[in-house]
Amino acid sequence: MSKTGANFGGTVGWDEQTVIGKRAPRPGELKSESAIAAAQRAGVAIDTSKKYEAGHNKQHEAAKNTAVLDRETEELHHDRVNTDVARAIQQARNAKEWTQADLARHINEKQQVVNEYEQSKAIPNQQVLSKMERALGVKLRGKDIGQPFSTGPKKK
Known part of the structure; x- marks a missing residue:
């Protein structure tokens, strides 16, 4: 033991090297046609099977209600904005003398969004x-569509 009390094993000789951060070479995957051909010429055993859906997180089980959905004959669609x-x-936009672009800027949306809402x-x-x-x-929602929007407190 040394004076500091540290024991470094004493098995490392002068001729050995310790390399930190260097990985040992390992056989990699041959992805290109030229790499596969070179390996075949060298006589290396090659496995060229394709791994289907490798790296994807997919469920292998079918959904439980697929038969119910297959028997469904009703046309399904999303509701659109009401014409009212x-x-x-x-x-309201014309009363404020705003263009669609002005309204879009005030609500922080694209003009196309305002246009789609106005065309239902x-x-x-x-x-x-x-x-x-x-x-x-x-008001644009509820039963009082088109009525002025009260910002004050509710009256009792």
Whole structure:
């Protein structure tokens, strides 16, 4: 033992090298045609099987209700914005003398979104409708569509 009390084993000789951070060479995958051909010329055993869906997290079990969905004959579609809502958006925007681009800038959306809502082509999004209500000051949801949006406290 040395004076510091550290024991380093004493098995390392002068001729041996310790390399830190260097990995030992290992046989890699041959992906290119030229690498496969070179390995065949060298006489190396090659396995060229394809691993299907390797690296994908997929379930192997079919969904439980696939038979029910296959028997389904009803046409399914998304609801679109009501024409009353589209008309209320147009009227409130015109009352403020805003273009579609102006309204889009106020609600932080694209002009195309405003255009789809005014043409009743958009799938209703409650967040977008809420932003439009606040910007235009008009109710766009519920039973009072087109009525002024009251911002004050509720009366009892």
